[in-house]
Amino acid sequence: MSSSPSVGRPLRPRGKLLQEDARRHHRALLLQELFRGGPASRADLARSTGLTRVTVSDLVAELASEGLLEDLGAPAETRVGKPPTLVGLVADATHIVAVDLSPADRMSGAILNLAGEVKARHEVPLAGAKGQDAVDLLHRLAAELIELTDRPILGVGVGSPGVVDAFGTVIDAPNLGWSEQPLADGLKQALNLPVYVANDANTAVLGEHTFGEGDTDGGLMLLRVGIGVGAGLVLGGALLHGHQAAAGEIGHVVVDPDGERCACGRVGCLETLLAVPRLRQAMAEDGDALRRVGEQLGAVLAPVVGTLNLHEVVLAGPAELLDGTLREAADATIRARTMPVSGDHLVVRTSTLGDDVVLAGAAVLVLAGELGVS
Amino acid sequence: MSSSPSVGRPLRPRGKLLQEDARRHHRALLLQELFRGGPASRADLARSTGLTRVTVSDLVAELASEGLLEDLGAPAETRVGKPPTLVGLVADATHIVAVDLSPADRMSGAILNLAGEVKARHEVPLAGAKGQDAVDLLHRLAAELIELTDRPILGVGVGSPGVVDAFGTVIDAPNLGWSEQPLADGLKQALNLPVYVANDANTAVLGEHTFGEGDTDGGLMLLRVGIGVGAGLVLGGALLHGHQAAAGEIGHVVVDPDGERCACGRVGCLETLLAVPRLRQAMAEDGDALRRVGEQLGAVLAPVVGTLNLHEVVLAGPAELLDGTLREAADATIRARTMPVSGDHLVVRTSTLGDDVVLAGAAVLVLAGELGVS
DNA sequence: GGGGATTAGTTAATCCGCTGAACTAACAAA
C-alpha cells in the first residue's frame, strides 16, 4: 500500500483534529484502497482499512451518492457465505484538468480521469508570452480544457518550471517571466475550482510514483532531462519540498570543476553535460560521450543515493539518449561508489510514462489534494 | 513551532483514526507548545493550538493529574481582564533512560528529564562483549540506570551503531556482533517499559533537531565523525529512514576514485579521509590536510545539499578537528558547487551538544514516541 | 432438501471527545 504524498497546503491552520477530519481521512482511506487495489467488497474494505463494516457501509453509501463509487454486483467465483457485492471507483465520475508548462514553446494540457487516463488533449503555443501574458494564456488554456469534458471537474493541477512554493506561488520562473506569481490563487479565483501548482520535476515524480510501473515506495528520485535538468523526490511517501522550496535543483550542481563554463556562471554544472542539446551534440562528436556523461551523472548521484538510501532513480526524457549506455554507466558508477546496502536494491531506469509524466503528476496533485488518493 | 519527527512504529495497524487518537494528538499539541514555548495560560494554549478553551482546560486537567503539568500562578506583568494562571511542563515529572552504544569501548548511559537535562550518568566497559553478551550488558546497564532515579520512567531510548529498522531491530552491527537482533523488543520485555532503538547517527540528528541551537526545521543533516562516518537526516520534520533503513550511510561513498584503499574493499571512501584517526594522522603530516579533506567533504555534500535543498549541515565530533579549516573549506566548496538558491541560506556548523548528542537524541526518541513532543 | 456453518451487510443503542453558548471570576479604566 502506498502512502499519500502530502501535497498542497496544510488543511487546518494549527493541527487541531476535528471529527470532520477523521471522516475525511477515512473517506480517503477507502478511496485509496480502491484506487490501488481495484474493486472490493465492503467487508474487504473493512478488513483492509481496519474500520468496522458499519462505518465502511456508511462511507460507501456517502461516496456512492456522490457518484464516486458504484456497486459492481457479486464477483464471479463463489465461496461459502453470502456473496459480497463489489464496489469500485467510477473512473469518470469527475475529470481532472492537468497542465504542463515545462515545454519551452507551448503550454500543454489534458483532461484525465481518476484512473489517470488521458481523455482529451489541448495545447496552445507560448509564442514568447511572459509575465501577465503567460498567466492570461494559462487561464485561457484552462478554461478551454474545461470545455472539453461534460463531467464535473475535480480540480486543476499545474506543473510549472521554476521554484514553486507549497501554496502554488511561483517564486521564480525566468522562462515565463514569473516571480512571486500566485498562480494557484489566481486560477482558483478565476475558475472557482481547487487548483494545485508545483514545480514540473516535483510534479513528474508524483506522476511516476502514482502511475509508474516500479515499486516506488522506498524512496524515489526522478531526474527530468530536457533543455535543463531538474529532479523531484518522494521520500517516505511524501514529496520533498526543501528549505526554500528548491528541492531537486540539481541541474547547477557542479560535476566537473575543470569542465565547461555554464550559463549560470559556474563551471562544469550537470547541465553542461546532461541537457538534451548537449547530449545530442556530444553524441554526434564522440560515440563514447554518453558513457562518460553517465559516469559523471553517477558520480553526482552516488552521494545522494547513499545518503538517502534511495530505492529508485528514474530518468525522464528522450529515451534514445537516456536509456542505454548513459543509464547503464550511471547505474554502474553509483553501485561502484556506494556501499552494497545502498546499491544492491537500487533500480536505475527510465520512466514509462514518456512525455505525459508531468500531466499525470499534475493529476496526482489534484487526486491527492482533493481525494487523498495517490 | 517544530513538527514532530515521526519515529518508531506506526501506532495503529491501518490508518484508522479513532477519537482516542484525536485526544492523543491534542495532548501532544499542548505538550509540544509548552515544550517549545515554555509556560503559557490555558487561553494562550487555546489560541496557539486552535483548540477551544474548554478542551484545553480539560486536557490540562488530565495532564496535571498525571503530574506532567503544574499550575504556576499568575504572571508578573498585569493587563486588563482576569489574570491568567500559567501552566508549565514539570521537567522532572518523569525521567528518560538514554543509552549511547556508539563508543567502541563502552556502553554509555544517562538519565534525562523532559527538558533534556542530564540528571545522572552511568557507563559500563564493553570489554569486547559481542552478540548475546552485548545484549545482556545493555540490559544490565539499563536496569542500573533505572536505579539512579526515583522518578517514574517514561521510556528507554537507545542509539546503536549499524543499521536499525523502524521497529528497533538491529539489522546489522558488526562491532557488537549483532544481526537481526530485536533489541527494542527484548528490552521492552525485560523492563516492561516503552523502548526505542535507532541508529546512532539518526538518533544524534534528532538530538540536534530538538535540543540543538539552530533553526533546524528546514532540512537538517548531521554528520557524525568518529572512528567511522555516519549521517542522519531530518527532512520535513521527520527522520529519514531510507529504503533499507540505511539512510545516512555516507561513510563508504567514494569521494576520490584515485584515493586510498578502504577496509570495505572500495577505493577512496569518505571514511578514508574523514575518520578521526585519519584526520589526526593527516594533520600531523601536513598542515593543509584539513582544508583538503574539507573540500572533499564539500564535494560529496554538494549534490546532497543541492538535491534536498538542506538548510543546515551539522558536524558532530572532535571540535578541534572539525570546527575550523575543515568546516570552512566544506562550507565554501558546497557553496561554490551549488546554485545560490541552495547555498545562500545554508548553514554549515558544528554541534553544540558535544558528546551528548546521541544521548539527547535517544531521549528525543522517547519524548516523540511517548508524548509526541520534539 | 433441510439444517447448520459461514460470510455480508444493516439496524439500533451507546460512547467518546469536542463544540457553542452561557455562565462565573477577576482584574483595569473611567
Next chain:
DNA sequence: TTTGTTAGTTCAGCGGATTAACTAATCCCC
C-alpha cells in the same frame, strides 16, 4: 460603582465511530 475585557468552567448537544444483535444469502453435508 459601572463598564469593558479577559480567563476559565458548566452544560447540553452533536458528529462520527463503536458494539451487539439482527437479516440475508450462500455452501456443505447428512
